[in-house]
Amino acid sequence: TDKVYECVMQLGWATDTYDADGEALAEPVPVPELDLESVSVVLGEFVGEIEQIPPVFSAKKIRGQPAYKRARRGEVVVHQPVAVTIYDIRDVCVDGAAIRCVVHCGSGTYVRTLAKDVGDRLGVPAHLAELRRTRVGSFGLEGAVTWEELAGTGEQELWDRVLDPAAMFPDWATAVVNEIGLGVVANGGVIEPNGVEERRRGSGADPVHGDWVRVLRSDGSLLAAAELLPGGMLQPRVVLA
Secondary structure (H helix, E strand, C coil), X not given: CCEEEXXXXXXXXXXXXXXXXXXXXXXXXXXXXXXXXXXXXXXXCCCXXXXXXXXXXXXXXXXXXXXXXXXXXXXXXXXXXXXXXEEEEXXXXXXXXXXXXXXXXXXXXXXXXXXXXXXXXXXCCEEEEEEEEEEECCEEHHHCCCHHHHHCCCHHHHHHHCCCHHXXXXXXXXXXXXXXXXXHHHCCCCECHHHEEEEECCCCCCCCCCCEEEEECCCCCEEEEEEECHHHCEXXXXXXX
C-alpha cells in the first residue's frame, strides 16, 4: 500500500547507504544558500511516476539474495531502474543545509534514494538524515501503541489492542460465507456462489479476476484470504481456521 513519511534530507555529503547509518563517501562540501521556492520546484520534479535506482545497500533481491548481503561481501551490485510513484511532497521547509518535508509515496519507493537524487538535482551530495513513517495504507500513528503503554499493560489488555485481521485490508472486497461456504473452506475447496451469503466492496476498486478477497464468517471474523476466480468463485489461499 501507499505510505507517508516525515523526512530530513541533509545536503553537503553523501553516504554509501544513502542514509545516516552509512559511511561518508567524501568530506562535506559547502552548500549554497537555498531558498524555499527553488527547492520546492526541484522536489516537484519527482512527483508522479518516476524511475528510481534502489540503493546498493537494500533488501532488493539479486538472483535470490538481498543486495545488501552481496554489497557487504564486496561484490559489485548494479540495480536496474524501477518505476515508483510519488503522490505528493508537502510541508517543505529549508533549514540551512537541510530540507524537511513529508513524502506520500507508493510501495517500493526508497526515500533515501529520493534524498540522494534531490541532492544530485541541486548539484550537491546529499543523504537522508531522518525518516519517520507516519502512515501505511489506512494505518496511522494515531492508532499506534506507545512504548509506555506497552510497558504498563497486562497481557489481556494487549490482546484487546490487537486489531481484528479483517481490518488489515480495507481495500479488499468482502465475501461473507454461509454454512455451505464454511464447510467448503474447512475442506480446502473452491467456494462457489451458493456458499456466499453476502458480497461487499472494499475501499478500493471493484475486484476483478485474480484479486484478493476477504472471506468472513457471519460474525465478521476473518476466515480466509481468497483469490477471485471467474464466475464469482473464490479460491482460498490463506486459511486462518
